[in-house]
Amino acid sequence: MICLDFACHCVKVSGCGVPSYQPDTNRVVNGEEARPYSWPWQISLESFFPTCGGTLIAPNWVLTAAHCITFHTYRVVLAEHDMNKEEGPEHGYICVSILLCRNDIALLKLETSAVINDKVLPACLPQHSETLAHNEPCYVTGWGRLYSGGPKATTLQQALLPVVDHSICSRSDWWGSSAKTTMICAGGESKSACHGDSGGPLNCKGRDGKWYVQGVTSFVDGRGCNTPQRPTMFTRVASFIPWITEVRDDPNVQLLNQNLNLKTYNNHKTNILISINMIELL
Incomplete structure (x- = not known):
């Protein structure tokens, strides 16, 4: 294994972000089983x-x-x-x-x-320093717990997590100074990633119709996965x-x-x- 730490640009992968099996994004509210192979x-x-x-x-x-x-x-x-x-x-x-x-x-x-x-x-990579609009619809996917303290999912799950603008997420009654500009806040309350989803993608569809990995699932509030005003935090890939x-x-x-x-x-x-x-x- 190799551990590198560069002073943290990526070329988009040819043929990325267009699944053969289109994800079902019409019925997702608080999370459900994903269509098999729709997040390839x-x-x-x-x-x-x-x-x-x-x-x-x-x-x-x-x-x-x-x-x-x-x-x-x-x-x-x-x-x-x-x-x-x-x-x-x-x-x-x-x-x-x-x-x-x-x-x-x-x-x-x-x-x-x-x-x-x-x-x-492969998923597509965003442009360097690309930003997401408030409430932009993105989807988290993974086999994490279905709720805090609950069982892990056996089948791949997906959930709609709208983006929360940094100006809101960084308020003192939200994540405060813990919300960095190198992070993305998404979801909140009943919509959240949970334990076991770490490292998975925050999938956001671009104007070109391709799916981009805009975030890497990082952490939630210590009080639980669905804590109000504590959206899931993602490392901002851009x-x-x-x-x-x-x-x-x-x-x-x-x-x-x-x-x-x-x-x-x-x-x-x-x-x-x-x-x-x-x-x-x-």
């Missing part, structure tokens, strides 16, 4: 068991949350829907590089490139496009893939945001 970039991140979600952004690159990563060997499973069944299309890939940024974002390089087909497709490009274009990453020992680079330390009023979505 959604991955399950597994060590000894499924721990987090993530997003395929290229055939050999996955985006997830840095707080999902510890000192383990990880496997990425694509084309997963029902965790309790072998449905046929699922395929696992070993991660040979893990690259962390100072914020709650990580890149995983796969040992072999994923086969792109009607059930496996803030880290230069870092993503730098990592993917760095030839040293290719060379270091042969060394699976954890490497830490001097003067670059991972700094994951944790405080007593937040819960990581593990």
Whole structure:
């Protein structure tokens, strides 16, 4: 495993963000089972068991949350829907590089490139510094708990989480100073991600009709997943496009893939945001 921390631009993946099986976005209110394979970039991140979600952004690159990563060997499973069944299309890939940024974002390089087909497709990446409008409809997906303290979902779930503008989310009676400009607030009250959804995508449809991973699921309030005026917090992918490009274009990453020992680079330390009023979505 490799731990890098660059001074956090990414090229859009050709053929990204247009699923063969269109997601059903007409009936989602507080969350429901997703149409199988309608979010073909959604991955399950597994060590000894499924721990987090993530997003395929290229055939050999996955985006997830840095707080999902510890000192383990990880496997990425694509084309997963029902965790309790072998449905046929699922395929696992070993991660040979893990690259962390100072914020709650990580890149995983796969040992072999994923086969792109009607059930496996990368999500598109936003433009650097792109912003989302207040109330823009986005969708969180994952196999996390159905509610605070409740059971984990066995099938992939989706929920509509409208974006909450930073000027609102950063108010003292909302998230206050915990809401950074490198984050996206979305949802709130009955609409929320929950524990186990960490690292998964905040999916937002662009004007071009393609789906973009605008956020990486990061944390919720410590009092519960559906706490009023505490929307789910996502790492803003658009803030880290230069870092993503730098990592993917760095030839040293290719060379270091042969060394699976954890490497830490001097003067670059991972700094994951944790405080007593937040819960990581593990």
